Amino acid sequence: MTDFKTLLAGAKLPERTVPICLRGDLTAEFEELEQQLDDALRVPASSLEGDGSAAIAERIEALRAQMQAHTYRFRLRAMPHPAWRAFCAEHPPREDDEGKVDERDRLIGVNTETFYEALVRRSVVDPQLDDAEWQTLLGGALTDRQFTELAETAWALNRREVDIPFSPAASRMTRGSGSE
Structure with a gap:
């Protein structure tokens, strides 16, 4: 080992x-x-x-x-822990005039109106886009579902566990080959 x-x-x-x-x-x-x-x-x-x-x-x-x-x-990449914490701090939950935190923001601890677009832009490492290209992509080239898929993937990279993937197809193909 x-x-x-x-x-x-x-x-x-x-x-x-x-x-x-x-x-x-x-x-x-x-x-x-x-x-x-x-x-x-x-x-x-x-x-x-x-x-x-x-x-x-x-x-x-x-x-x-x-x-x-x-x-x-x-291609999306996770952020190192300190960068993730700082990034989240850049998008604090919204509060109303009485100081009550927006319910949607309270659940995940960030401003959901600004966070996800910034998260996608920060997490995508390929393709490398300039501001105008980002505007074109996010402003009309993607459906809401496509954007959500990018945002959910970026969130998962930073907040969910990293495990060793399992491929049933590869396992079936190598089962009898003596590979370990």
Whole structure:
């Protein structure tokens, strides 16, 4: 087993990637083609040409490839503990005129109106974006769900435990190979 000093010298903060398709408009076309395929497969083929499902399936795969070509895997990295604490302090919970803390802010201890966008911007290490690009991305290129996925990943990197991932597929493939 490696000694602690060696492990500490090689320590790195956790990172994760989040795939984001920047051509969400293609989703409707994909769903429409899936419905057409489902309909075609329900109707018995009445000619030698078949039910047309093969052509629809090819269009679906071509569209999937197009969507993948417009998908970027955002890489996010956790902050070191002191940086995280300072970052949270930059976004203190809001208080009303009587000093009562906003209920949403009280639950997690930060100003939820300012925190998440700043967290995403601080956590994303790839791509490296300038302010104008961030404005374009956050101002209209992402859906609320895509933004939430980035924000939840950034939160998880900093606040949840780091565990050793398990891959069922890799485990099945290496089970009988003598690997340990």
